[in-house]
Amino acid sequence: xxxxxxxxxxxxxxxxxxxxxxxxxxxxxFGVAIPYIAFAVFTAGFVYxxxxxxSSPVPFRIPTTxxxxxxxxxxxxxxxxxxxxxxxxxxxxxxxxxxxxxxxRNIKAELRDGQKIVYGSDKWLWLAGLAFHWTFLVIxxxxxxxxxxxxxMSIAMLEHLDGFLQIGVPMxxxxxxxxxxxxxxxxxxxxxLPQIRYISLPADYFPLFLIAAIVVSGILMRYIVKVDxxxxxxxxxxxxxxxxxxxxxxxxxxxxxxFLHVFLISVLFAYFPFSKLMxxxxxxxxxxxxxxxxxxxVRHVNPWNYPVHVHTYEEYENDFxxxxxxxGIPVEKE
Amino acid sequence: xxKFTAKPKDLINIDYTTPKTEWMDTPTEIREHMxxxxxxxxxxxxxxxxxxxxxxxxxxxxxxxxxxxxxxLQGMQDLLKKYRSFQLFMDICVRCGACADKxxxxxxxxxxxxxxxxxxxxxxxVYRGNFTLAGKILKKLAGARKLTPAVIKEWWxxxxxxxxxxxxxxxxxxxxxxxxxxxxxxxxxxxxxxxLGWIGGPVANCYMKGNHLxxxxxxxxxxxxxxxxxxxxITGITIEPxxxxxxxxxxxxTPSGDLFANPGTYTAMGYLMLFHELGLDYTWSTxxxxxxxxxxxxxxxxxxxxxxxxxxxxxxxxxxxxxxxECGHMWRVIHQYMDTWQGPADxxxxxxxxxxxxxFENAKATKMVHIAEFTADLIKNNKLKLDKSxxxxxxxxxxxxxxxxxxxxxxxxxxxxxxxxxxxxxEMPEDTIKEKTFCCGSGTxxxxxxxxxxxxxxxxPRANAVKFVKEKHGVNMLANVxxxxxxxLSASVDYWVPGTAVCGTHELVANxxxxxxxxxxxxxxxxxxxxxxxxxx
Ligand code: HEM
Ligand code: SF4
Ligand code: SF4
Numbered sequence: 001x002x003x004x005x006x007x008x009x010x011x012x013x014x015x016x017x018x019x020x021x022x023x024x025x026x027x028x029x030f031g032v033a034i035p036y037i038a039f040a041v042f043t044a045g046f047v048y049x050x051x052x053x054x055s056s057p058v059p060f061r062i063p064t065t066x067x068x069x070x071x072x073x074x075x076x077x078x079x080x081x082x083x084x085x086x087x088x089x090x091x092x093x094x095x096x097x098x099x100x101x102x103x104x105r106n107i108k109a110e111l112r113d114g115q116k117i118v119y120g121s122d123k124w125l126w127l128a129g130l131a132f133h134w135t136f137l138v139i140x141x142x143x144x145x146x147x148x149x150x151x152x153m154s155i156a157m158l159e160h161l162d163g164f165l166q167i168g169v170p171m172x173x174x175x176x177x178x179x180x181x182x183x184x185x186x187x188x189x190x191x192x193l194p195q196i197r198y199i200s201l202p203a204d205y206f207p208l209f210l211i212a213a214i215v216v217s218g219i220l221m222r223y224i225v226k227v228d229x230x231x232x233x234x235x236x237x238x239x240x241x242x243x244x245x246x247x248x249x250x251x252x253x254x255x256x257x258x259f260l261h262v263f264l265i266s267v268l269f270a271y272f273p274f275s276k277l278m279x280x281x282x283x284x285x286x287x288x289x290x291x292x293x294x295x296x297x298v299r300h301v302n303p304w305n306y307p308v309h310v311h312t313y314e315e316y317e318n319d320f321x322x323x324x325x326x327x328g329i330p331v332e333k334e
Numbered sequence: 335x336x337k338f339t340a341k342p343k344d345l346i347n348i349d350y351t352t353p354k355t356e357w358m359d360t361p362t363e364i365r366e367h368m369x370x371x372x373x374x375x376x377x378x379x380x381x382x383x384x385x386x387x388x389x390x391x392x393x394x395x396x397x398x399x400x401x402x403x404x405x406x407l408q409g410m411q412d413l414l415k416k417y418r419s420f421q422l423f424m425d426i427c428v429r430c431g432a433c434a435d436k437x438x439x440x441x442x443x444x445x446x447x448x449x450x451x452x453x454x455x456x457x458x459x460v461y462r463g464n465f466t467l468a469g470k471i472l473k474k475l476a477g478a479r480k481l482t483p484a485v486i487k488e489w490w491x492x493x494x495x496x497x498x499x500x501x502x503x504x505x506x507x508x509x510x511x512x513x514x515x516x517x518x519x520x521x522x523x524x525x526x527x528x529x530l531g532w533i534g535g536p537v538a539n540c541y542m543k544g545n546h547l548x549x550x551x552x553x554x555x556x557x558x559x560x561x562x563x564x565x566x567x568i569t570g571i572t573i574e575p576x577x578x579x580x581x582x583x584x585x586x587x588t589p590s591g592d593l594f595a596n597p598g599t600y601t602a603m604g605y606l607m608l609f610h611e612l613g614l615d616y617t618w619s620t621x622x623x624x625x626x627x628x629x630x631x632x633x634x635x636x637x638x639x640x641x642x643x644x645x646x647x648x649x650x651x652x653x654x655x656x657x658x659x660e661c662g663h664m665w666r667v668i669h670q671y672m673d674t675w676q677g678p679a680d681x682x683x684x685x686x687x688x689x690x691x692x693x694f695e696n697a698k699a700t701k702m703v704h705i706a707e708f709t710a711d712l713i714k715n716n717k718l719k720l721d722k723s724x725x726x727x728x729x730x731x732x733x734x735x736x737x738x739x740x741x742x743x744x745x746x747x748x749x750x751x752x753x754x755x756x757x758x759x760x761e762m763p764e765d766t767i768k769e770k771t772f773c774c775g776s777g778t779x780x781x782x783x784x785x786x787x788x789x790x791x792x793x794x795p796r797a798n799a800v801k802f803v804k805e806k807h808g809v810n811m812l813a814n815v816x817x818x819x820x821x822x823l824s825a826s827v828d829y830w831v832p833g834t835a836v837c838g839t840h841e842l843v844a845n846x847x848x849x850x851x852x853x854x855x856x857x858x859x860x861x862x863x864x865x866x867x868x869x870x871x
Contacts, residue, residue: 002356005475049425056418062670062741064503064511066769069743070696072711075750081769082743084696096507102432103507107765109435109795111348117441117798119765125432129507196431198352198446199455201477203468204429274468279508282426287419288500288509293743296700300674304416308635309382310642311541313650316621319542320551327552329577329620 003191006206010213017263021256030259031235032244038266045273050281059302061295064288070297084294093290097283100130125189132182135175136211138162139218142173146236176219183212207277210268217261225254232258338367338786342830345790350444357452358459358479362488364391367787369491370780373534378527380538381636385527396487402526403481407464409522414465419514424461426508427451433502433512438772439495442791447492450502450512456492457515460485490528493519495788497777498631498663499736504769516778521633529632533779536628540640544623545590551577551620557593558618561603564861570853573610575618578651582617583688585648588659588705589626589817592838598820600859601660601838608709608840611849612689612717616657622647625664626817630671631779638675641667644702645676655685656702660838662735662816663777665704669742673700690715704738706815709843710747713754719848724855725756727865728811730842731803732761733796733823734771735816745769748815748839755846760807766799776822786825793826801831812836 020026067078083089095101108122142159145151163171187208190200221227231247235258238245250258272278284290292298317324317331324331353360369391378386385399399405414421433450435441440448447453455477462469462478469478479485498513523529536546543550549557555577562573576582588605592598609616622643629636648656658668673679682701685694692711694703712718732752738744745768752759766772775792803809812823812834824836844859856867 053418053422053425056415056421058418059416060671060674062419062511062514064500064509064740065743066504066740067743068745071707071744071747072692072694072714074714075710075746078743096509100507102505102509103430105505105770106432107505107770109441111346111350111441115343115346116801117795119763125430129430193431194352195350195434195446195449196429198357199429199431199434199449199451201429202475203477274466276426276428279426279428282422283508285418285422286426286509287422288503288511288514294696295670295673296668296697296702297695299677299699302674305675308639308642310639310646313621313643313646316542316544320620323550323552324578324620327555329551329555330579 002200002202003205006202006209009206010209013210013264013267014213014260017260018256021259027246027251027259030263031246032239034266035239035262038270042269042272046278046281049273049278053282053285057303058287058291059304061291061293061300062287063291063293065293069293082293084292084297086292089290089292093284096289100126103129124185128182128185131178132186135179135182138175139179142175146233147240149237172223176215176222179215180212183208183215187212203276207268207271207275210264210271214261214264214268217257217264221254221257221261225257227254227258231255336366340787345787346794348442348444352446357446357455358474361484362447362491364487364491366392368495368785369788370494370530370532370782370785373529373531377534377538378529381541381639383527383529384525387527389528391490396483396528398483398486398526402483402486405525406481406486406522409525410461410465413518413521417514417518419511420518423454423510423515424458427454427458427510430507432505432507433510436502436505437496438499438501438775438795439788439792442775442794447488448495453492453496454510454512454515456485456489457519486523486526486528489519490523493523494530494780495792497736497773497775497780497792499773499777500740501736501770501773504740517634520631524632530779530782532782533628533631536779537632537636537640540624540628544621544643546624546626546628547590547594549590549593549623554593554618554620554623558602558606561599561606565603565607568855568857568859568861569607569849571610571849571851573606575606575609577618577620579617580651582615582651583654584614584616585622585651585653585656586616586618586659587622587625587644587656589661589664590624591626591817591821592659595821597824597835597837597841597860598817600841600844601820603859604838604840604844605659605705607844607847607849611847612712615688617651617653619647619651625659625661627664627667628779630663630667637667637671641672642676644672645679648679649681654683656682657705657708658702659705660815660817660840662737662818665744666737666741668700668702672702687711689717704744704747706744706747706751706839709840710750713751720755720846721848722755722757722846724845724858724864725842726758727858728756728842729758729760729807729809730756730811730813731759731800731809732767733774733812733814733819734767735814735819736771736773736777738815739769739771744815748813751839752813752842755842760803760809762799762803766795772796772799774816774819774822775826777818781818781822789822790826790829793822794830796823797826797830800827800834804831804834810834813839813842815839
């Protein structure tokens, strides 16, 4: 169920798009209206979520320290894993965001021979996760060629790099294969590892299936069904300049694949702010990672700190004055 | 309740298979030896907690107050508004499972609800159902569920199977700290009067009498005097510490556990001997006689109420700065919370060691120094005369306590000290020390006796690493800097790795410390004959 439902949902989305375009001729709705709406939902939703996080306070300074703190001058501090300066935090965060540093620590615990627990390095998730995200990013950046008039050098270079294993025409992008493999791994591990399957929700399968469908429809268009690329560029330029046009070449034949691709991406965009995909924004704001470990050096202020009931020394001495005097412990009031 | 009698070889038969039913459809069984008794009503009355009532965890009906549901949901709403950590950690988990096998309770029990991610999902599912649009519409499809009395029981059971050790947070790609979720859950459960006896009792004691054990001022003094007799027997030296003395330069605060039971008492003797040898101008306090803070395991407010005594006493006595003893959660609180709650501590001075002149830059705002920092500095500056050979009967390994490792980062100072007072030191495997250290298994107020199975299961990963170095290097002493460790590791090591003892770092210092005018030592701090000295006397 947890897996089937999201699968059916994604298949339904695919069918809906293909039928809408092929049968009902809803090109404008699926090519223009929905993408605009999706983009608006994405932007508003993303901003809303970030603002909501940002407006909830960080009452305490709670970094998770993963190395030696700043201490005596001769004790070697781990300036990145236990930062005492903003620079340290910036490097720590950069390593998290670009290299998934914490995931790189991953180890696997195993009960061996029914009597001892051993730990082994386990970097596959890190590798697949990194491959997935980086290829996703590269593909996203490559797509910018459709949204700018003249393709900038940097994007052209990226495309060139990505396609350096030139195999026939069109050039085959390495990222296309890698992202499929990575998604495949992330999916298979979710299904095969009993503990991971146990914690998985439909909301964990859905984005995987959806992104896989986007990738597959993209690959189909590029290598197999061959959509009119010039038409696509005219279309996307129309979208970004708010003068939407649907070129005739896309209205017929293989053009439907393009509308499918655009529709699935729209769904991903609209779904994004309501889902776990918001980890993209959240990772920057995690107080256990983005704070300086200097709470004994610099006072951290809690905006909602309030006075509390305490049991004062005076009350304490009133309770125990005689016993204190008898024991020779000094008191305030004889 | 029957006594806990399971043998280690049976307990280690851990079943890691997941249940046939989904976790939301798998009812929670409150199992004997895995949970703690409920607290006494009078203890909660002392600190004026809400919804105090008599109940027992093993009963069907927990007698929840009539508006329990609204209380919890309102409580969640408040906490979500107050803590970005809570809001964020409810929102961004991708269920990658990197944290799953990092929790000592999961490793030791195999119970999937002890995977940090699932522990947090127990709360997240209710969050989704009540605070998110997707959860309200899609219900179970979005991983949401209704809040029911069974959910409250499940929370209680599993959030008291988390020791807030933060090991999961080290491995999470977003730093999601399940300890933070547990802290919120415990706040919420306290709104319904669902507290543990082992937490409620110490909290009430600490509030009224200044320490968890409820030692009254004269008893604190006589406990210390008892140590002084032993010290005299060992060294021939008479020590005269002071209590509640105004005008002392330094206030010394340590967990009360060290005044009460072995092996913590040996650490306390170590402090007394070290300070005497240095001629330190310091005082103990009977009012601020607790470094630890069990309030931290109930609510943020209670933690602050208990913690207030330290600064208040420092101010009353007019000391310059504060020195803190060996403890774990005490240092999480002092390092990451105290100044924010009670500061600024402008009535104190930036701490400077009167012996070496070293400025403790890292404590310049809070003005409280950890004794391991203090002693490491003494040794580095050659201020102590040490005879390492007096620890030659010991093969030592060092256990980082969760809080000083992951909530502070004090890793090297204790190691430096141990290496300077002992000849035989061996690290446990890399994946079980420093930031990856394992909890003793009984932190956050779970060190009761009725939950012994839970404690032994949670203590397995640590004990297992001790066993490794015992077999490889003959380790017979597990050193640490935590009062709870000293009490709890003794039990779990005794269960899993019999023949290994547990000590505080300053016990080892005291053994090695050559004091002015001492007689030739024939006994160690435990009043046991020193090796090679049995015959010569
Ligand atoms: C700053 C940007 C981002 C960072 C640092 C980041 C980091 C991570 C990490 C560390 C994981 C866990 C490991 C894994 O399962 O791969 C993860 C999971 C995931 N991320 Fe991201 N991510 C970012 C942006 C995105 C974006 C833009 C998307 C897609 C629209 C995305 C989609 C996913 C998905 C679907 C998973 C779950 C994979 C699974 O099912 O196991 N992420 N992310
Ligand atoms: S490691 Fe972090 S993101 Fe992954 S399942 Fe655990 S809490 Fe969630
Ligand atoms: S904080 Fe520690 S005890 Fe709690 S879930 Fe994480 S690893 Fe387990």
